[in-house]
Amino acid sequence: MVKRYWDEMNFPQPTDRELKENAKATAKKAAKKGKELHPVVITGRQITKSWWGNAWCSNLERYADFDNRLPRGKRYVKTGAVIDLEITKGKILARVQGTRKTPYKVEIRISPLSEQQIQTITDKCGKKVDNLSKLVSGDFPEELKEVFIGHGGLFPSPKEISFNCSCPDWALMCKHVAAVLYGVGARLDEDPLLFFTLRGIDTNRFVDVVIANRTEMMLANVNKPSKRILSDTSLSDIFGVI
Numbered sequence: 001m002v003k004r005y006w007d008e009m010n011f012p013q014p015t016d017r018e019l020k021e022n023a024k025a026t027a028k029k030a031a032k033k034g035k036e037l038h039p040v041v042i043t044g045r046q047i048t049k050s051w052w053g054n055a056w057c058s059n060l061e062r063y064a065d066f067d068n069r070l071p072r073g074k075r076y077v078k079t080g081a082v083i084d085l086e087i088t089k090g091k092i093l094a095r096v097q098g099t100r101k102t103p104y105k106v107e108i109r110i111s112p113l114s115e116q117q118i119q120t121i122t123d124k125c126g127k128k129v130d131n132l133s134k135l136v137s138g139d140f141p142e143e144l145k146e147v148f149i150g151h152g153g154l155f156p157s158p159k160e161i162s163f164n165c166s167c168p169d170w171a172l173m174c175k176h177v178a179a180v181l182y183g184v185g186a187r188l189d190e191d192p193l194l195f196f197t198l199r200g201i202d203t204n205r206f207v208d209v210v211i212a213n214r215t216e217m218m219l220a221n222v223n224k225p226s227k228r229i230l231s232d233t234s235l236s237d238i239f240g241v242i
Contacts, residue, residue, distance in 0.1 A: 013072065014099045016079045023083050023097040037095075040082040040183035047077060047182050051138025053189040055148065059155040060181040063163075065172045073178020082183040089200045092184060096165075096176040104167045106180045111160040112200045121147060121154060122201065126209040135210060136192050154199055 014022075023039075030037050048054050064070050076082065076096060083103055085094040092108040128144045129135045138145075148154045163177045173181075187194055193203045 016075070018099070019076065019079045019081045019097055022099075022101060022103075023080050025101065026083055026095075026097060026103055037084040038086055039080060040077055040085050040186050041080065042078045042186060047074060048185040048189050050189045050192070051145075052192040052195060053185040055138075055145075055155065056188050056195070057182060057185040059149060060178075060185070063158050063161060063173050063181075064178070069169075069171055069173055069175045069178050072175035073173075073180075073182055076175055076179035077182045077186070082179050085180060085183050085187065087184065087187060087194050087198050089197060092180060092198070094180040094183065096179050098167065098176065104165055104176045106166075106176050107164045108177065108180065109162045109164075110156045110198060113154070117154075118199075118201050122206055122209050125206070126212070129210055132207060132210050138192070154195075156199075 027037055027039070048057050061070060081097040083095055083097055085092070090110050090112050092106075092110075094106040094108075095103040096106055097103045124144060124147055125135060125140075129140050134140050146153065163172055163174075165174050165176045167174055167176055169175070184198075193207070196203050196206055
């Protein structure tokens with residue numbers, strides 16, 4: 001099997017057209033069987049645009065054991081070769097179209113967080129983020145970003161993640177796995193809370209904590225006069241009202 005793959009590596013990679021045609025054929029077969037696929041669709045030149053997607057993709061590049069798999073993975077995800085991708089607690093399941101008609105199966109597992117880690121991140125986000133929209137947009141304090149991407153952060157390290165692909169490539173991160181991981185980044189662009197699902201954090205509980213914190217802040221300030229309210233003196237100064 002290894003020799004066969006080595007021989008195949010000397011042949012040209014499938015063209016974008018071939019990948020798209022094979023993906024279209026697979027989708028058609030799935031539809032006939034009544035199976036719903038969840039493809040990754042990339043629009044534009046960039047795979048990711050948000051802080052979440054960009055941070056995820058930057059982090060995944062630490063995993064590659066062969067650098068040439070990364071650009072191939074990017075090309076695959078951009079051409080729509082990731083025809084199915086699902087994110088659940090600690091697991092990513094996907095199917096990626098390749099040269100052959102039958103897509104390859106990819107499974108990525110991420111080690112679960114401890115209860116202490118979950119509680120810590122929930123508490124920190126609840127205290128540091130004053131509304132959910134800031135969290136979703138990635139517009140939160142720099143020190144909180146370090147909780148995700150810093151040393152020992154919530155973005156998985158290489159030792160916390162494992163890959164499995166049905167292709168014969170001997171690289172731990174083959175181009176199909178790379179395509180899936182870039183596809184996850186695109187998914188996080190659409191729904192950053194999927195990151196918390198993947199890491200085993202109850203999103204409902206997490207959202208409740210952030211909203212509760214926002215509510216507490218609003219209630220704490222309810223009796224404080226707003227600095228934006230103009231006094232009679234200010235009105236007189238501005239408009240010349242006597």
